[in-house]
Amino acid sequence: MLGKYIRLIVAILIIISSVILFIYGFVGWGVLAVIISLLFVLFQFKNEMNLLAFSFIRKNKFAMAEKILLKVKHPENMMKSQEAYYYYLLGLTQAQTHQLNLAEKSLKKALSTGLRLNSDQAMAKLSLAGFYLSKRNKKLAKVHLMDAKKLDKQKMLTPQIREVENMMKRI
Template identity: 65%
Template structure:
């Protein structure tokens, strides 16, 4: 539990050090130390492993993203939103590897933990719909697909939703 707050403690110490530097008239160095303390605060709220994994997912390098996520030992010790995005990214990586059971588990855990963005929730439910469809569970797939449609307010996923609907008609 304390490991979560080590970054904030370091940021506080750096901030106090920057105040001392401002008092000593070392303004340039003080500003750099304030920026450095800001980075520690940022990494408290945004886990760096998740940021690297998001970067690799955007570049379609899912294997590299999986390696980065593999370095995380205890995702339960993260802040809840970080933990949710860890499971979300793990689900995306497992879905690309065609490991549907693992991907389903990760997406459900991400939704339980609490993804912040509605679009991310829609993507997770759309993937769950596809997984349910691959298991020939049309009722569950329809349920997840309807939830994904409700959450996709910006109509970003309309092509993928139509693709899943077309697959449903064939079953």
């Protein structure tokens, strides 16, 4: 639990040292110290492993993203929103590397932990609907698909939703 706050303590100490540097006339070093402290504060709210994995996912390098995410030893020690996105990214990478059972568990964990954005929740629900369709569980797939439709207010996932609906008609 203490690990969550170490970055903030370090950032406060660096801010104090930057004030001292400004007082003694070392403005350049003071500005550098402020920038470094801002990085510590940024990484308090955005986990660097999640950011790195997200950049690999954008480049379609899912195996590398999964490898980076699996380096995290205790995701439960992250802030709740970071933990949710950790499981969300892990579920997406596992789905792309054809580990469907693990992906299903990760996406369920992400939804239960609390994804913030409706579009991310919709994507997770849509992926779960696809997993349940592949297992021939039409009832659960329909529930998740309806949830995904409700959450997709910007209509970004409309083609994927139609595709899953067409697959559902065939089963």
